[in-house]
Amino acid sequence: MGSQGKKWFSLNLNNKGKQKQASGSCGCGNPSGGCHSNETISDGAFFEAAVDASIGEERHKDGFEQVFDVKMDRRTAFKKLTASLLIGAGAVSTSCSVVAGDDAKEKSQIDWEEQFKGNYKLMNDEEKKGTVDRLVRSYQLRTGKTISLSSKNAEKDVLFGYAFNISKCQGYMDCVNACVEENNQDRKSEMQYIRIHEMKDGKGFNFNEADDNYYHEVPAEGHFYMGTQCFHCDNPPCVEVCPVQATWREEDGLVVVDYDWCIGCRYCMAACPYDGRRFNWSKPEIPENEVNKNQHYLGNRLRKKGVMEKCTFCVQRSRAGQNPACVEACPTGARIFGNLLDPDSTIRWVLANKKVFRLKEDLGTEPKFWYFMD
Amino acid sequence: MLLHEKTMNKFDLHKLWYLGLVVILTIYSCKDHDNEYHSITDKIEAESKKYEGTSISLEKYIEGIKMLEVTENGLTFLIPDRKGELKSYACTECHIKSLANMQSKDLKKAHWNIKLDHANLNTMNCVTCHNGNDMDNLKSLTDNKIDFNKSYQLCSQCHAKQFNDWTGGAHGKRIGGWAPPRASMTCVNCHNPHKPHFESKWPERYNTQKVRERK
Numbered sequence: 001m002g003s004q005g006k007k008w009f010s011l012n013l014n015n016k017g018k019q020k021q022a023s024g025s026c027g028c029g030n031p032s033g034g035c036h037s038n039e040t041i042s043d044g045a046f047f048e049a050a051v052d053a054s055i056g057e058e059r060h061k062d063g064f065e066q067v068f069d070v071k072m073d074r075r076t077a078f079k080k081l082t083a084s085l086l087i088g089a090g091a092v093s094t095s096c097s098v099v100a101g102d103d104a105k106e107k108s109q110i111d112w113e114e115q116f117k118g119n120y121k122l123m124n125d126e127e128k129k130g131t132v133d134r135l136v137r138s139y140q141l142r143t144g145k146t147i148s149l150s151s152k153n154a155e156k157d158v159l160f161g162y163a164f165n166i167s168k169c170q171g172y173m174d175c176v177n178a179c180v181e182e183n184n185q186d187r188k189s190e191m192q193y194i195r196i197h198e199m200k201d202g203k204g205f206n207f208n209e210a211d212d213n214y215y216h217e218v219p220a221e222g223h224f225y226m227g228t229q230c231f232h233c234d235n236p237p238c239v240e241v242c243p244v245q246a247t248w249r250e251e252d253g254l255v256v257v258d259y260d261w262c263i264g265c266r267y268c269m270a271a272c273p274y275d276g277r278r279f280n281w282s283k284p285e286i287p288e289n290e291v292n293k294n295q296h297y298l299g300n301r302l303r304k305k306g307v308m309e310k311c312t313f314c315v316q317r318s319r320a321g322q323n324p325a326c327v328e329a330c331p332t333g334a335r336i337f338g339n340l341l342d343p344d345s346t347i348r349w350v351l352a353n354k355k356v357f358r359l360k361e362d363l364g365t366e367p368k369f370w371y372f373m374d
Numbered sequence: 375m376l377l378h379e380k381t382m383n384k385f386d387l388h389k390l391w392y393l394g395l396v397v398i399l400t401i402y403s404c405k406d407h408d409n410e411y412h413s414i415t416d417k418i419e420a421e422s423k424k425y426e427g428t429s430i431s432l433e434k435y436i437e438g439i440k441m442l443e444v445t446e447n448g449l450t451f452l453i454p455d456r457k458g459e460l461k462s463y464a465c466t467e468c469h470i471k472s473l474a475n476m477q478s479k480d481l482k483k484a485h486w487n488i489k490l491d492h493a494n495l496n497t498m499n500c501v502t503c504h505n506g507n508d509m510d511n512l513k514s515l516t517d518n519k520i521d522f523n524k525s526y527q528l529c530s531q532c533h534a535k536q537f538n539d540w541t542g543g544a545h546g547k548r549i550g551g552w553a554p555p556r557a558s559m560t561c562v563n564c565h566n567p568h569k570p571h572f573e574s575k576w577p578e579r580y581n582t583q584k585v586r587e588r589k
Contacts, residue, residue: 155428155430157426157428161418213580215576215580218577321431333546333564336543338543340418341418341425343422343425346556346558348418348422349449353542353544366413372544374536374545
C-alpha cells in the first residue's frame with residue numbers, strides 16, 4: 001500500500017500484516033500480544049489524544065467559531081481527523097488488541113483496508129490482486145469456504161457483442177433462471193437482469209402493451225417474445241452521469257460497476273434508456289450451497305444492499321472464453337455471443353448476413369446488442 | 375470624432391475576442407475522448423483490420439468431447455460426433471437380415487417408441503432418410519450415402535435456409551463458449567429427427583419483480 005503513484009488517499013497501515021502475524025507479534029515487534037505504546041492508555045484515551053494532536057482546539061469550538069475563526073482549512077482538518085481515526089480506532093482496536101483472536105484481528109484489518117481502498121477503475125494489477133485476495137480471505141474467515149475471485153483484465157483484440165433472434169425466443173425463461181444462479185442474485189427480491197417481454201403479433205415492439213409477467217404455456221398464440229438486459233453501449237449514458245465514476249466501459253466493451261465505489265444514487269438507472277440497470281433494495285441473500293464460487297470482482301461476486309448492479313455479459317465467464325449463462329441456457333439458440341473484432345466469429349456472420357437492428361439507435365448510445373429474425 | 379473612432383476600435387477588439395472564444399470553444403467542445411469512431415460499426419470495421427487473434431481458447435472446455443471438423447459453405451468448424459452417442463449403433467448388429475425378413479411377427483418388436491412426426495406422410499416416411507439395405511448409413515433423396523455423423527446434410531435437403539444460418543452461426547448453439555476454435559452443435563443435438571418441433575410448455579419461472587416495481 002505505498003502512497004507513491006496513488007490517485008486516492010490511503011494510509012500505510014500494517015502492510016506486512018501476514019508476516020507479522022506469522023511471527024506472533026502485532027505490528028510493533030512485540031510478541032506478547034500488545035504494543036508497548038498502547039498498553040498504558042485505553043482506546044478512548046488514545047482516540048482523544050490522537051484527535052487532539054491532529055486538530056487540537058478546533059474541535060472544542062462550536063459551529064460558528066469553526067466557520068469564522070479557523071486556523072486551518074476544513075479540508076486539512078478533516079483529512080487529519082480521518083488519519084487520527086484510522087490510527088486510533090484501527091490500530092488500537094484490531095492489530096494490538098490483547099483480547100481479540102488472530103482471526104478477528106485479520107478480519108478487521110481486512111475490513112479497514114477494504115474500507116479505504118480506491119476505485120477499481122484506477123487500480124493497477126497489483127492493487128486489483130490485493131483487493132481480490134482480501135475479499136477471498138474475508139469470505140474464508142467468515143464462512144470457512146473458499147471462493148475463486150478473478151480480477152482478469154480485458155483481453156486485447158476482444159470486443160464483446162450479442163445478438164438476439166426474435167423468431168427463436170419462445171419465452172421459456174431458462175435464461176433468467178441461469179442468470180440468477182450464475183450471478184449470485186438475491187433470491188427473495190427476484191430482481192433480475194434479464195426481462196422477457198411478451199408482445200402481440202402485428203404490433204411491433206410495443207413495450208407499453210407488452211406483458212412482462214406472463215405465466216401460462218408458452219409460446220402463446222399470436223405473441224412473440226423478446227428479451228432485454230444491459231446492452232453494453234459503446235457510448236453509455238449511464239457512465240456519463242455517474243457522479244463518482246463507479247461505472248465505466250472496459251476495453252472489451254463491457255460496462256461494469258465497482259460495487260464498493262457505488263454510492264447508490266441511481267443516476268445511472270435514470271439515464272439508461274433501456275431499463276438495463278438494477279438496484280439492490282434489500283440485502284441480497286443466497287443460500288450458502290447455491291453460491292456460485294467462480295466469481296469476478298466486476299461480475300457476480302457477492303454484493304450488498306443499496307448499490308447498482310446489472311448484466312455484465314457474465315464477465316467471469318466471457319473473459320475466460322465461455323458464453324454468458326443466458327446464452328448457454330437458452331434451449332432455442334436465440335442468443336448469440338462473440339467477439340466483434342474477430343472477422344470469422346459467428347456474431348460477425350450474423351451482423352453481416354442477417355437483417356439486424358438495435359433499440360433506439362437514434363440516441364447514439366451504440367448498444368452492442370442486436371436483434372434479428374430468421 | 376476621435377472619441378467615436380476609439381469606441382469603434384474597442385468594439386472591434388471585443389468582437390475579435392468573442393470570435394476567438396467561439397473558435398476555441400468549438401474546438402474543445404468536440405468530445406475527442408473514446409469517440410474516435412462515428413459509430414460502432416465503423417469501430418468494428420476499423421479495429422478488426424488489425425485483429426491478431428486472442429490468447430483465449432476454447433480447448434479446455436471441449437476437452438474430452440469427441441469432435442469432427444466439417445467445412446460447409448466455405449466455413450470450417452467442429453461438430454460433435456454422433457455415432458458414439460447413438461445407443462444401438464452400429465445398426466447392423468441387429469439388422470443382419472433385410473428389412474422384409476425382420477418384420478415378421480416371430481421376432482421381438484424394436485423401435486416401438488419411435489413415431490414419425492416430421493412433415494406429413496406424403497413428404498416423408500422412414501425410408502426417406504433410412505436405407506433398408508444399408509442401415510448403418512443414412513441416404514439422401516437421390517439415394518446417395520450420408521454418414522450418421524453428418525446427418526445435417528440430410529436436413530439441409532429441405533431446410534436450406536436453416537442450414538445456411540447454421541453454417542454461419544445464426545441458427546443453433548455453440549459448445550463450450552465463444553472463443554475460437556468454433557464448435558457448434560449439429561441439428562440432432564437440439565431437434566429429435568423423428569419429431570423435430572419444440573413443444574409448448576410452462577415458463578421456467580414466474581417474474582413478480584416487475585409488478586412490485588410498478589406499484
